[in-house]
Amino acid sequence: MSGELIRLGLAGLGTVGTGLAKILASNADWIERRLGRRVEIKTALVRDPSKKRDLPENADIRLTSDVQDLLGDPELDIIVELMGGQDTAYELITGALRSGRHVVTANKALLAHQGNELFALAAENQVGLGYEASIAGGIPIVQTLKEGLAGNQIKVLTGILNGTANFILSEMTSRGLDFQSALHQAQVKGYAEADPTLDIEGMDAAHKLILLIRLAHGQDYPLSRLPVTGITHVDPQDIAFADEFGYRIKLIAQVRETNGLLDAGVFTALVRRESILGKVDGAFNAILLDGDAVGPIMLYGQGAGDLPTGSAVLADIMNLARNGRTPNNTGFQNAMLPMASILAPELVSSRHYFRFSVLDRPGVLASIAGVLGQRNISIAQVVQKGSPAGRSVPVVFVTHKAQAQDVQAAIREIDNQSFIAAPTVHHRILSSPA
Structure with a gap:
């Protein structure tokens, strides 16, 4: 030029x-x-x-x-x-x-x-x-990772990367709307497209996370191997229970390095209400970084819009x-980045939230606790709500850290029990300080 x-x-x-x-x-x-x-x-x-x-x-x-x-x-x-x-x-x-x-x-x-x-x-x-x-x-996350934090190894990157999904969850939380009503509000305000699939199914956030993994870790993580869950299954009942425990439900994109392997995914999670990410409302985006030298850094702002x-x-x-020289597009000297070393999703360990819909019978809590214990899942808190006779009762468990493979096996076993009235609802719980 x-x-x-x-x-x-x-x-x-x-x-x-x-x-x-x-x-x-x-x-x-x-x-x-x-x-x-x-x-x-x-x-x-x-x-x-x-x-x-x-x-x-x-x-x-x-x-x-x-x-x-x-x-x-x-x-x-x-x-x-x-x-x-x-x-x-x-x-x-x-x-x-x-x-x-x-x-x-x-x-x-x-x-x-x-x-x-x-x-x-x-x-x-x-x-x-x-x-x-x-x-x-x-x-300005790309230049931040390529230039400002180039000397840091990023230990954890956690983001709210889709404004449409965050707006919907915020409306469900603050106004008590169900998912479809909140989605309609997002479309009326122009936050959601007529076909919102990429936003509500988590794929828009997944695309962005793949780019962030390249920038933060210098590895190419195949999109086909990234675990992705959207927000269509989020129920107002779980938002209310999460609030009782001091949490809000958010769509989270995260990558963590664990023993040289990348643990990454897009998932719904309970986030502490008073935490930085827990306070991100509406159509805003936020990215929380933890560098080995600089420590935690938060970037927050509008994730879409013309200006x-x-x-x-x-x-x-x-x-x-x-730029008068050859630009460094990836942030690393090797233009073709190496394939990512990936932690198998079933080995990912985190805290968990379960809501079981059960028939009100004696021994139900003990049976559920027994299955969880057999699968190495330790219980932190339990809440049970009463209901009119003949209807199912919601029972909520919050756990300590457990591996995903044990969680899924426990859900399959519990859902096959005669006292279960509806499939179990499950969300991860995001670790502090996010």
Whole structure:
């Protein structure tokens, strides 16, 4: 890149693309003071160039529906991919990297599936592949891990990475809504898509966690091996019980290093109500890091939206514009990261919450406790609620640490008992200090 103007080729002029255009227009002088050059969007790839768009009045952007108008334009310094999806985005990103141009993307799904290949291609062509906006919106987690905490080994990384899921759980907690009603509120407010599957099933958080594992541990963790659970099974009854014990239920993404192996996953968990993560409400995201040198650090902010995510995109653009040497895209010298050493999910140890729906008979508590004891599961607390005659009774157990394989075996055995009226509800309990 040379001269006084940095020209962008933008793929996707939706929420985030429009946010980027607004920031470039409103902060043009400020950006030029920092870079010594102006940044402008020259061409934008869109599905329908004739569609009316909410762009700044002074934005002089050529609209096109042909991807070759970006790949074939030698004046474009940086290609910015904000269209989502995988096929066309992959074609655009690989084409731009092969042509020796920097790329900025917010495409977490593509990077989760094919990131190792794309980073290797960027290194081969000595260009940058920026992806700050792909994780947690406006929170600057990528540069934090690549630069600010580069000298630390990250012992634990725990995050609330999906604002839609967190909003739904917050509504269920604060207003007593059931899952479907809370999901509807999220859609009304624009936090959830018409098809919210990726958010509520945990896959959006899983994509982000795969990228964070690469940054924090320098290993490629296959998405297909990551245990993922969403929030569709969360019941208001369990939210109320969790509150009695001093917890809130959150969708957690976490990676921990245990004896050289990575324990990672996306799961619902009981989090201490007064803890840092327990206080994260609404559509906000948060990431709690524990470095061996720096100790605990918390990053908190808006995980989505036009201006917060556009801000993260612009940060990558400005970083690439300043960078006169080959960018370090992965945060490690080896562009093709090694395969992760993974702790088998069945060996993961944590505390647990169980809600058993039982018929009100003598000896039921003793039978459940007996099975748990046989499976090396130690009980910390028990709560039993009464109910009208003829109806099942909820019995809640909170345990000390136990291995996942013992927990699953115990649930299978207990659910086969004649006194069980409905399948057992199970959530992990997050360890302190999160």
